[in-house]
Amino acid sequence: MLATAPASRVLRFDGFELDVRAGELRKAGVKVRLQGQPIQVLAALLNSAGELVTREELRAQVWPAETFVDFDHSLHNAIAKLRETLGDSAGTPRYIETLPRRGYRFIGTVERIGVEEPLPSALTAPSPSLSPTPSPATPAVRVRSRRRAIFIAGLLMMLAIAAVLVLLPALSHRAAATPSVRSIAVLPLANFSGDPAQEFFVDGMTDELITDLAKIGALRVVSRTSVMRYKGTKKGLPEIARELNVDGIVEGSVMRSGQRVRITAQLLYGPTDKHLWAETYDRDLGDVLSLQSDVAQAIAQQVRAQLTPQQQARFEAARPVNPQAYDAYLKGRYYLSNEFTMAQPLQMAKTYFEEAVRKDPGFAPAYAGLADAYLYLAIFRQMSPESAYRSAEEADGHALALDDSIGEIHDTLAVLSWRYNWDWDAAERELNLAIALAPSYICAHEDRAEYLAFRGRRSEAEAEMTKIRAFDTSFASILTEAGVDYQLRDFDRLVETSRRGVALSPNEWLEHFYLGVGYEGTGKQLESVAEYQKAVELSGGDQDATAALAHAYAGVGRRAEAQKILRDALRDLEQESTKVKVSPYFIATLYASLGDKDTAFKFLEKAYREKSLDISWHLKADLRIDNLRSDPRYQSLLSRVGLKD
Numbered sequence: 001m002l003a004t005a006p007a008s009r010v011l012r013f014d015g016f017e018l019d020v021r022a023g024e025l026r027k028a029g030v031k032v033r034l035q036g037q038p039i040q041v042l043a044a045l046l047n048s049a050g051e052l053v054t055r056e057e058l059r060a061q062v063w064p065a066e067t068f069v070d071f072d073h074s075l076h077n078a079i080a081k082l083r084e085t086l087g088d089s090a091g092t093p094r095y096i097e098t099l100p101r102r103g104y105r106f107i108g109t110v111e112r113i114g115v116e117e118p119l120p121s122a123l124t125a126p127s128p129s130l131s132p133t134p135s136p137a138t139p140a141v142r143v144r145s146r147r148r149a150i151f152i153a154g155l156l157m158m159l160a161i162a163a164v165l166v167l168l169p170a171l172s173h174r175a176a177a178t179p180s181v182r183s184i185a186v187l188p189l190a191n192f193s194g195d196p197a198q199e200f201f202v203d204g205m206t207d208e209l210i211t212d213l214a215k216i217g218a219l220r221v222v223s224r225t226s227v228m229r230y231k232g233t234k235k236g237l238p239e240i241a242r243e244l245n246v247d248g249i250v251e252g253s254v255m256r257s258g259q260r261v262r263i264t265a266q267l268l269y270g271p272t273d274k275h276l277w278a279e280t281y282d283r284d285l286g287d288v289l290s291l292q293s294d295v296a297q298a299i300a301q302q303v304r305a306q307l308t309p310q311q312q313a314r315f316e317a318a319r320p321v322n323p324q325a326y327d328a329y330l331k332g333r334y335y336l337s338n339e340f341t342m343a344q345p346l347q348m349a350k351t352y353f354e355e356a357v358r359k360d361p362g363f364a365p366a367y368a369g370l371a372d373a374y375l376y377l378a379i380f381r382q383m384s385p386e387s388a389y390r391s392a393e394e395a396d397g398h399a400l401a402l403d404d405s406i407g408e409i410h411d412t413l414a415v416l417s418w419r420y421n422w423d424w425d426a427a428e429r430e431l432n433l434a435i436a437l438a439p440s441y442i443c444a445h446e447d448r449a450e451y452l453a454f455r456g457r458r459s460e461a462e463a464e465m466t467k468i469r470a471f472d473t474s475f476a477s478i479l480t481e482a483g484v485d486y487q488l489r490d491f492d493r494l495v496e497t498s499r500r501g502v503a504l505s506p507n508e509w510l511e512h513f514y515l516g517v518g519y520e521g522t523g524k525q526l527e528s529v530a531e532y533q534k535a536v537e538l539s540g541g542d543q544d545a546t547a548a549l550a551h552a553y554a555g556v557g558r559r560a561e562a563q564k565i566l567r568d569a570l571r572d573l574e575q576e577s578t579k580v581k582v583s584p585y586f587i588a589t590l591y592a593s594l595g596d597k598d599t600a601f602k603f604l605e606k607a608y609r610e611k612s613l614d615i616s617w618h619l620k621a622d623l624r625i626d627n628l629r630s631d632p633r634y635q636s637l638l639s640r641v642g643l644k645d
Contacts, residue, residue, distance in 0.1 A: 010113040011046040013095070016086065018046060025085070036232075037062055038081040045096065045106040054103035079104065080507050179269045179276075181248035181303035183220040183470075185240070186210050188231040189263070190253040202254045203228075204330030205263065205292070207337070209250070212296035214440035215314065215407070218305035221440035222246055224337065225474035241270025244473060248276075248303060259285045259323065265295050267302055277302040288326060290318040314405050325360035328352045332369050336376070343382050343540075349373045357398075364406060367399035371412045378613055379419070381543060381581045385613050389420045407438030415447055418454075419613045422642050427451060442471050446480040453487035454620065461488065475504040482514040487621050491521025509538035513545050520552060520623055528552045543569070544614075547586040551593040551624045559594065566590040583607065585614035589624035600625070601633045608637060615641060 011018045017026045023039055025032045034042075040062045045053055058075065079096065082088070088095045097105045186209050191202040206224070213221045222244050230240060237249050252265035266278035279298060283291045293315040300307055307315070332352035335345040350373040356366035371392040378388030393416060399409045414430035417423045431451060434444035449464035461484050468477050478501040485494035495518035501511035516531035529552045535545035550565040569590060573582040588603035604625075607615050618625075620643060628634045629645075638644060 011043070012111040012113060013046070013049075013108045018042060032085055034081070034085050038078045038085070041075075041078045042082055045104060046110050049106045049108070049110040052099055052103050052105050056103075058103065076507075084506060179247070179272075179274065181267075181269065181276075182218070183222070183246040184213060184248040184250060184299070184303070185222040185227050185244045185246045185270075186213065186250040187227055187240070189251070192253040192255040193257065195256075198254075198256050200334050201256060201327065201330060204333060205254050205288075207330075207333060208292050209265075209295060211408075211438070211441070212292050212315070213299065214438045214442075215311055216296070216300050216305050216307065217311070217439045218307075219300070219303065219440065220246075220470060223440075223442040223472040223474065223476070225442075225476040226472050229474065237268055237270050237273045245470070246270055248299075250299060256285070261285050261288055261291065263291060263295060265299070267299055285323040285326070286320045288323075289321055293318040310405070317403075319362070321363050322360035325356045325358075325363050325366060328356040328359060329363065329366045329369060332356060332366075332373070336369065336372060343380065346373060346377050346380065346382060350377065357395075362402060364399045364402035365408070367395045367402070368406055368409045368412065371395035371399065371409070375412060375415060375419075381583055384581050385420055385611050389416060389611075392416055405437055407434040407436075407441045407444060410434035410437065411441065411444040411447055414444075414451070418451055419616045420611055422611075422616055424455065424642060440471060442468065442476075445471065446476070449480055450483045450487060453484040454617070456488075456620070458488055475501060475508070478504060479508070479510060482511065486514060486517060489521070489621055491518050494518035495522060507538055509535045509542065509545060512538065513548060516548060516552065517623060520548075520555070525552060525556045529556060543583055543586045547589045547593075547624065550590050554593040562590070562593060566594065583612055583614050584610060585612045585618065589622065592625050592628055595627070597628060597631065600628060601631070601637075604628075604633075604637060608640065619643065620645075 009020055011020065015028055016032075017029075018024075018039075019026070020043060025034045025039060025042070041058060044058060044061055055075065062078075079098075083090065083096060086095050090098055093107060095106060095108045097107045099105060186206060189202050189206045189209075191199050193202070206227075210221060210224050210227075213219060226244060233240070241247070241249055247270060249268045249270040250265060251268070252263060255262040255264075260282065261284075262280060262282045264278070264280045267276045268274060269276055277298070279295075281291050281294055297307070297312075297315050329352070332349045335349035335352070338345070350370065353366055353370035353373055356363060357370060360366065374383065374388045374392035374395065377383045378385050378392075383391075392412065396409055396412055396416070399406065403409075410430045411434040414427045414434060417430060418427035428451070431444060431448045434441060435448065438444065445464060445468050449461050449468060452461035452464060465481055465484055468480060471477075478497060482494060482497045482501055485491075485497050494514060498511050498515035498518055501508065502515055505511060512531045512535040516528045516535060519525075519531060520528035529549070532545060532549035532552050536542070536549055539545050546565055546569075550562040553559070553562040553565070566587075569582060569587055573584075573587065584603045584606040588600045588607060591597075591600035591603065619638065619641065625634075635645075
């Protein structure tokens with residue numbers, strides 16, 4: 001049972017030491033990089049060492065019922081991160097034992113040191129929730145008082161900042177003294193609302209400010225995935241600027257109260273931590289888009305980034321938005337940005353975008369988000385290609401009619417032209433337009449790199465990857481690089497790239513899949529089996545990973561296991577599951593792996609007729625169909641798709 005008694009100041013076990021009040025874990029005196037939900041889960045387990053801590057108890061303490069996250073996925077990630085940090089294993093646990101469908105137990109010996117005291121708020125405060133309510137043990141008046149105190153403290157802080165700015169020289173008017181800033185990173189904005197439920201809103205405001213700045217061609221703007229790892233960091237700005245290779249750093253805060261929102265932003269010269277500019281913006285929530293545009297334009301003015309007339313017009317065209325629609329939109333983006341390779345988050349993203357367009361049919365970005373959700377639902381086979389394409393095209397059409405200057409819309413059109421229509425000229429044209437409209441929009445650069453590699457244009461794809469590394473230093477850029485290596489069939493480099501990806505994000509199944517392909521392509525069959533097995537496990541049985549595992553099984557002589565995978569796939573195909581669309585392309589790879597070429601081509605033809613999105617990703621690069629490439633039927637299919645070797 002989860003401990004509710006006061007906790008020890010320090011909890012020590014097997015060379016590790018958790019300082020409860022500081023929220024820090026050390027090993028042999030050296031601080032271990034662990035924070036957030038994993039460290040909260042560890043504190044809960046250590047304080048109940050030897051006893052079962054149920055999933056419900058962990059959720060109540062770390063993820064309240066209203067918390068805006070996928071609880072199962074978040075708990076899985078937190079436990080995986082703990083095991084990775086502690087050097088533990090689910091199969092042979094030294095510290096954390098899993099009790100299936102019930103919870104977890106810490107099975108090591110824990111030494112309690114220091115005076116017994118309540119757990120600090122850093123470890124007991126709930127994660128951001130959409131509508132937090134007082135717990136039965138906490139009187140509502142106390143919660144309201146605490147929120148009022150936090151709100152007042154935030155206001156006082158804002159007033160203090162304003163007072164300092166009045167006393168300081170007017171830095172924003174001393175353009176001659178401003179150091180040259182040609183690249184910028186927007187650090188995660190701080191939540192000054194006094195309400196953890198607004199964390200998703202604040203993170204969304206960070207994303208939207210990055211998106212607005214990405215439209216300015218004279219600036220290089222670092223991607224969202226690169227900056228989010230600095231949320232709550234204690235690193236100095238010169239160190240962050242050096243790690244991200246930028247001149248300017250934007251930081252600030254968001255305070256939301258009722259129908260009002262306030263952003264305080266400041267611009268600093270990263271290498272020297274020199275203050276360049278600061279301003280506070282206070283608007284009605286319905287004017288949040290114009291507020292964001294004002295912040296972006298002010299930053300552009302401070303760094304003397306010249307806006308084109310078209311860019312200036314786009315900033316000035318910001319329209320009012322229904323606040324409820326904007327909330328739903330930000331929630332949809334949250335799921336789409338963080339967990340786009342998994343089925344449930346994609347469905348949640350789609351639901352929130354649909355809510356956003358219902359609440360505000362004139363809000364173009366919500367339609368663009370909905371089109372993206374449909375696209376990824378098709379790519380990860382949660383919808384049929386035809387149904388998903390039709391819905392995505394309709395949503396993109398609405399977005400274009402409302403505002404054709406949004407780079408994201410054209411990026412989605414490009415991927416639809418590539419993956420479904422097989423219209424290579426349209427795909428390239430839309431990619432180029434997306435980048436012209438938003439030069440730092442990282443998704444368009446990533447899609448362009450993979451598209452160029454798919455077309456076999458190695459030097460151009462590699463040049464695009466060089467640009468991406470300037471925008472994105474995170475795991476996401478490595479995943480794109482792996483996709484480029486895969487399309488180019490550069491298996492040696494794919495192994496190197498995917499090893500880096502697995503090290504940075506060990507629970508991302510696509511990295512294990514690509515590493516398996518790299519191993520298989522370089523003749524390391526047994527290693528490929530292990531990586532494909534991991535990809536199947538982490539993805540919950542994704543068809544791509546499963547078909548790759550069958551191919552690897554056949555390659556090492558485990559034909560019976562490969563045949564079982566084929567039988568299961570055929571059974572699922574016959575059942576025509578409404579949840580997951582079985583790809584005929586992957587059925588074809590299974591038959592090819594087992595040497596039945598005629599049946600393999602029969603299913604390839606079926607995939608062609610259905611315009612399977614797997615055709616336009618795998619056809620030229622896939623190891624699983626290498627034994628079909630010399631057959632005239634393969635050359636005929638390649639030609640009909642509009643490709644050539």
